[in-house]
Amino acid sequence: MALNRRQFVGAAAGAAALGATGTASAQEEPDYGGWFDNVSNYDGTVDKRGQDTVEITVGAQGNNGNFAFDPAAVMVSPGTEVVWRWNGEGGGHNVVSDGDGPLNSGSAVAESGTTYSHTFESEGIYKYVCVPHETLGMKGAVVVRPGGGGSGGSGGNGGTPEGPPANPDYGGWFEGVSNFDGTTVDRTDQDTVEITVGAQGNNGYFAFDPPAVRVTPGTEVVWRWNGEGGGHNVVSDGDGPLDSGSAVAEAGTTYSYTFEEMGIYNYVCVPHESLGMKGAVVVGGPLGGSGGSGGGRGEGIELSGPQWLLSGSVLLAFFSPLLFAAAMRRRYSEQPPATSDDLTLASGPAPVEEAAETEPAVEIGHDDYDPKGTAALVAFYFVLIALLWVFMYFVEFLGRVTVIG
Secondary structure (H helix, E strand, O other), rough: OOOHHHHEEEEEHHEEEEOOEOOOOOOOOOOOOOOOOHHHHOOOEEOOOOOOOOEEEEEOOOOEEEEEOOOOOOEEEOEEEEEEEEOOOOOOOOOOOOOOOOOOOOOOOOOOOOOOEEEOOOOOEEEEEEEEHHHOOEEEEEEOOOOOOOOOOOOOOOOOOOOOOOOOOOOOOOOOOOOOOOOOOOOOOOOOEEEEEOOOOOOOEEEEEOOOEEEEOOOEEEEEEEEOOOOEEEEEEEOOEOOOOOOOOOOEEEEEEOOOOOOEEEEEOOHHHHHHOOOEEEOOOOOOOOOOOOOOOEEEOOOOOHHHHHHHHHHHHHHHHHHHHHHHHHHHHHHHOOHHHHHHHHOOOOOOOOOOOOOOOOOOOOOOOOHHHHHHHHHHHHHHHHHHHHHHHHHHHHOOOOOOO
């Protein structure tokens, strides 16, 4: 049973802090009065309190295109500057308060890098829209409340958004896709993730494998053609960022895209979309996040079966020299002290009378046994082994050469 470097590090962390858990405090979710009913990317209020500046993406993935604010709902402390930053997707957008609020970025613009900011001083709920795309669901809200940055709401942990929930709702996207079993494959914390184009599925070689995958923001996803099923391509559903061009059939062809923004990115093979050749990339994590649920959750370290086994081995290796030293010390202390009769027997028979022949008593062991020194020596041995393991894994990390696992 081989363990890769990531599993080993996770198991070592579990051995060092096994049983340590953190409890997230539940934050009461604001009542928006149905404001987010038609907003597909609303997944709870992200708690950013305690930060001087908070940024919101304009033109994020959502509402059947790039028609969303991300995060859709954010909670900040009074005096926080909120900055809206355009990503250049989805056409022209603006930020305008619903009703008589303070927000008004002006006419809709589409240029990437455009920013608009406002500092919120008074407590309350500030709803806003993108006027051109309000009917599509491009809405947002800023909640201003005092307090430190807790993990409240469903969207964050310690003020950090987690992206889509662990089991995203694809809204019927995978209906008719034979190789999708309802599982979103976890590939978080990997620099590069590969998806096969032309995998077995949908009554032929008309599938992406895996069809649904979760990655961390900043991950490069590479689609690799296997040469089966004719010409394929990778194109976003709607106004997404993916477009590999015309369909090609040559094995070994690759197309890649690096996902920076959290969200759900649906895509298809255009020639075989009607057959069910669809896929999705879920950006954001961790996989265990509760997403839309509003309650708190434990943040303890979770270990898989191999990691539990390795954690036990690490703990045993750590405590074994101490147990050995304790056993030897007890054995040494329980030995009876030498008497004058023992010394007489050890030096030979008495010269006064002849005694029957007996085997001379021989004490096995060393009179100068040092339990502390022995324990120190054994402990040094295990520390040396641990340093060698750390060195090998650093070699693997820096040189990308697999040494163990």
